[in-house]
Amino acid sequence: MENVLTKTRKELLEDLPLGIKQLFTSITHLKEGEKVLVITDENKKEIGEFVYKYAKEFFETTMMVMPTREGHGAEPTEAVRAAMNNCDVAFGATTYSMYHSKARLDASKNGRLRWVGLQDYALHMFEKGGLTADFDEVKEVIDRVSEYYQGNTFKLTAPGGTNMVCSVKGRKPVFDYGTSREPGSASFPPNAEVALGPVEGTANGVLVFDGSIPHPLLNLLDEPVICKVENGFITEITGGREADILRKILADFNDPTVYNIAELGLGLNKENYLCGHMAPDEGSLGNIHIGIGKNLNFGGHVDSPLHLDLVIKDVTVVIDDCSLMKDGELLV
Numbered sequence: 001m002e003n004v005l006t007k008t009r010k011e012l013l014e015d016l017p018l019g020i021k022q023l024f025t026s027i028t029h030l031k032e033g034e035k036v037l038v039i040t041d042e043n044k045k046e047i048g049e050f051v052y053k054y055a056k057e058f059f060e061t062t063m064m065v066m067p068t069r070e071g072h073g074a075e076p077t078e079a080v081r082a083a084m085n086n087c088d089v090a091f092g093a094t095t096y097s098m099y100h101s102k103a104r105l106d107a108s109k110n111g112r113l114r115w116v117g118l119q120d121y122a123l124h125m126f127e128k129g130g131l132t133a134d135f136d137e138v139k140e141v142i143d144r145v146s147e148y149y150q151g152n153t154f155k156l157t158a159p160g161g162t163n164m165v166c167s168v169k170g171r172k173p174v175f176d177y178g179t180s181r182e183p184g185s186a187s188f189p190p191n192a193e194v195a196l197g198p199v200e201g202t203a204n205g206v207l208v209f210d211g212s213i214p215h216p217l218l219n220l221l222d223e224p225v226i227c228k229v230e231n232g233f234i235t236e237i238t239g240g241r242e243a244d245i246l247r248k249i250l251a252d253f254n255d256p257t258v259y260n261i262a263e264l265g266l267g268l269n270k271e272n273y274l275c276g277h278m279a280p281d282e283g284s285l286g287n288i289h290i291g292i293g294k295n296l297n298f299g300g301h302v303d304s305p306l307h308l309d310l311v312i313k314d315v316t317v318v319i320d321d322c323s324l325m326k327d328g329e330l331l332v
């Protein structure tokens with residue numbers, strides 16, 4: 001890549017945003033001659049066009065625009081599905097995540113695609129924050145923390161009032177390094193995390209969400225959203241305006257599985273900060289996101305129409321006798 005850049009597009013290199021350079025180098029290890037696909041939708045075209053503008057100078061690049069889908073995990077159009085199978089790296093610069101779509105999963109299984117989700121992006125994310133991280137260092141941190149991120153009893157507290165206990169017995173840590181370097185891999189940079197799925201029915205206590213809820217109707221929170229947790233499920237939601245919105249979003253599913261405590265995702269990219277966008281918020285160091293709904297990716301057996309992440313700030317995490325994090329500071 002360095003070669004291609006210096007030889008052919010010197011002037012573009014000069015104003016190449018660091019985040020764009022990272023997408024082409026340390027995140028994907030793109031090589032000369034590889035085929036790039038940029039997928040975008042009507043709502044996030046600005047992001048798609050920004051990535052396309054640079055990618056086309058270095059790689060054979062195609063951009064496809066489709067109508068905005070209805071939510072996370074929804075299927076793309078037929079033509080996009082076909083294109084996903086015929087490229088080396090695809091950037092999904094869309095409103096909602098395609099990570100869990102059948103089209104993405106099938107294309108990754110076919111063994112060629114390196115998938116990079118850029119859903120819910122803003123232009124400032126290419127200039128500063130998590131995308132500028134040293135992703136080799138991020139991987140080292142994740143590998144180190146994950147050795148301690150397992151055990152029997154998981155205790156979570158935070159200055160905002162969170163106090164919850166659950167069992168994680170038998171559950172293995174799930175990583176996201178924020179990179180897609182091997183064929184078949186998929187990531188969601190600058191998110192970087194290690195996650196665990198609590199054993200169903202075991203979570204009890206209170207969760208006070210005071211960071212963000214990455215959802216088009218919520219994002220950065222003005223007032224804490226307080227959730228009572230009993231035997232693995234959220235049973236009561238209180239707070240202000242944002243609590244009312246969350247209560248309605250969940251009630252509209254009319255499906256008890258959406259209240260399931262599904263994921264304990266510890267953010268581990270120190271360059272991320274809470275900004276109301278999904279990837280940096282979920283991958284921000286010192287904070288945890290609690291996923292609710294579907295937990296199939298985390299060793300569980302609950303299928304649900306929803307997987308929604310909610311962020312708690314400056315957490316203290318104790319697994320059995322090991323303190324991993326205190327008030328947002330990593331101890332291992």
Ligand SMILES: [Fe+2]
Pocket residue numbers: 193195263265282289291309
């Ligand atoms: Fe997560």
